[in-house]
Amino acid sequence: MALPQAGDAPETGHGPTGEAELFREQVHLLYASLPPGLLVTLINAGLLVVMEWQAVSGARLAAWLLAVAIVALARYWLIAYYRAAPQAHGTRVWAQYYAVATLAAGSVWGASALWLFPAALVPQVFLFFLLTAMTAAAVVSFAAIFPVALAFVIPVLAPLALRLSLAGGRWHHAMGLVAVLFMVAMLLTARRIERTIATSLKLRFENRTLVARLQDEKTAIQGLNEELRREVAARSRAAEELKERETYIRAVLEHVEEGIVTVDHEGCLRSLNREALRIFGYEQDELLGSHFSQLVPPAERSEYARFLESRLEQGGERLAGYGLEVNGLRRDGTVFPMELGLSAMSVGARRGFVAVTRDVSARKRTERFKSDLVATLGHEIKTPLTSALGSLGLLTETGAATLSGDDARLLRIARSNMERLARTVAALLDADNPSVALTMGAPGPLALLGLVEDAVMAEAEYARARDVRLALDPCSNAMVVYGDRALLLRALSHLIVHAIHLAPAHTTVEVAVTFEMGFGVVSIRDCGTALSKEARAHLFDVHEDGAPHVAVASHGLGAARVIAERHQGTVGYEAREAGGSLFFLRLPARTPRAGDRA
Structure with a gap:
């Protein structure tokens, strides 16, 4: 009796891997249904012994019952071995072990029809119904793999049909014929059940595959949704950061001490920060869209235009470095000095300019005051200091012969310190070059x-x-x-x-x-x-x-x-x-x- 190979299973649409899995699941079903069958076998064996105790010799009954017990124990050990180490053998080997054990069980029960066949008709009928009933129940358990069902049905019913046919009576011939027909019916039923189980398992595998695919799709969709959420969150954060950066830059521009003015390529004012508005004395709405010449004294507007044209022809981003001193025009018509830095900028395809301005009116007043102060101090301090230095020099030259060594040295030190003081005062009074105090003399x-x-x-x-x-x-x-x-x-x-x-x-x-x-x-x-x-x-x-x-x-x-x-x-x-x-x-x-x- 040949068991089906993994490749003998019906087509599943999943290739050899699916066929092997189907066969493995069929074998698993056989082992899973065996324990209840063992219990039913032992009960039926005991019932048969009790019913034929008077019709058959006790020695035969005892020997047959011992054989049933031995086979049942072997089958139970096989179940335990399979459950403990299912990976110890391949699926086909486990199926072979099961088929051999089933053949042994079927042979023992078929032997009862030959060895325990009673002489009386009633016990014969009981034996007939017991064996056919067991066969019908076994078909349900063993039909997962048809050769296994075959290994039980034929060894049980074939001896029964043979023994009834040899009995010689009309009723015995009829019962033998029924046994043969029942055996054929059970085999056909087993084949249908096998196909039904195989179809059910294939559907289960296909459903499992489908569920797995759906789960993969669900995971993929969840991944896409998560990526979309991250993208949305990232864009939201970027938008927030951009808004914060704009707010930050606006706050910086509004709080710097320099006036910042932006001008488009046509010379129209596009923005002014708070300091620029304060310097020129305007409100934002009064200047936006106006030409920048509104902030320049009329007499100097043409000069401004020529300056910008020449700088633009030279190219580069910086048109004028910060520190260029020019004049500006306030709203009230006051002309004031200011420092100007001018740079070119591009926003997309549009070109414009950024002007950084500072009102230096206060500094100019301070410089004039310092200049006047230095001139006064230069006269009031340097004149007596020069006189004192000349007197010390004359005293050093004329009194060197009459003064003692220590007195002459002290006089020389006083003259040297006075010279150093004169040089330091000269350096302090030179506002444009304070390091002149370190200039070497002769x-x-x-x-x-x-x-x-x-x-x-x-x-x-x-x-x-x-x-x-x-x-x-x-x-x-x-x-x-x-x-x-x-x-x-x-x-x-x-x-x-x-x-x-x-x-x-x-x-x-x-x-x-x-x-x-x-x-x-x-x-x-x-x-x-x-x-x-x-x-x-x-x-x-x-x-x-x-x-x-x-x-x-x-x-x-x-x-x-x-x-x-x-x-x-x-x-x-x-x-x-x-x-x-x-x-x-x-x-x-x-x-x-x-x-x-x-």
Whole structure:
């Protein structure tokens, strides 16, 4: 008896995979329906033994019942094995195991028709109805696979029909014929049931496939809906962000201190921010759509037009850098000075201009006032300062022979400081060039040790005021440097003053002069707390133009750096390992020669 292969199953429309799945499901149905069948088998076997106990020998009944029990136990073990390890064998192997077990069961029950056939008619009729009834019930359970049903129906009914035909009586022949017809009917029924089950399973698989496809479509549609929701949300966020950005830009434009005006390619005003309206004295509605020449003095309108034409011919986005000083016209007819920056812009295919304006009337008034003030101060301060400086110079030249060494040195220091003060005042009064205070005068050979002595003496009083002792190393070397005496004294003073600032009270700031490989090095050491790395990084900073601010030029280390660099030297700072700070000034130097002045 051959079981159907997976490919023998009816066409499912799903290919070999669907056919194998159909066959696997048929086998599963067989194993699922077996446990109730085993229970019915045992009950029927017991009932047969009871009914034929008087008609058949007890030994035969016992032997047959034992065979039924053994086959039922084997079939039960097969069920347990299948449930425990369904992957242990292929589907066809499980089907073969089941068919063999069914054939064994059918053979045992068919043996009852031969071995347990009673002599009396009534027990014979009971046996006939019991076997046919069992066959009918079995067909329903085994018809999932037709060969399995065949393995049970023929072994049960064929022996019964044969035994009845051999009995010899008319009734027995009729019952045998009925048994044959019933067997044929059961086989046909089994075939129809198999086809019905196969069709039902195929429909289930197709429905499952359809449901899976529908689920996939549903998932895809849900994905599209989710993507659509994300897209809508993203566009909503983009719209909100755009609205916020527009609000933000509008707020910025309304609160900047410069007036911002946009003009189209025809010269018509398209927008003005709050400051522009305030500068020109108009309301927004009064200017929108008007020509920009309304904001320009009549006498200068043609000049404005020529200027714009020339800038447009040159091309580029920036037509005029911010800071161009022009005149504007207020609503009340007042002409006022303003700074103007003009740039080209494009919005799609449309071209326009952006003008940035600032009312500089107040600044112009301030500049005029400062100019007048500087002229007054230049006369009131420089005149007596020049007189005092001349008197000190005359006293230094005429009294050098009669004054003691210390008095002469103090007089020389006073004259040097007065010269430095005169240069600083001149720089402060020069509003257009505040860094002129650092401009070198006539350079010449200078005794570096003498310069340092003068600087130490000049700052000695400041050190005493802070309870700090200022001392010059007696072992310092004498050498000559080339430069401006006043500027070098200023650089030394800056370094010494900063060292005094860092020194704790009751300590000493030591100043020494050494000669190192063609350079004179002035070292200024204190015992205070070393500066942090952040402070050191900006200690000698100067402005981008290379010159420090006026205040720094008078009191900061930035001025010392500029002075040193203008003398081809350097200044620097080091944190001492023993604690405290070391400021130093390095200048190109040589040994003294005859004729060098102090």
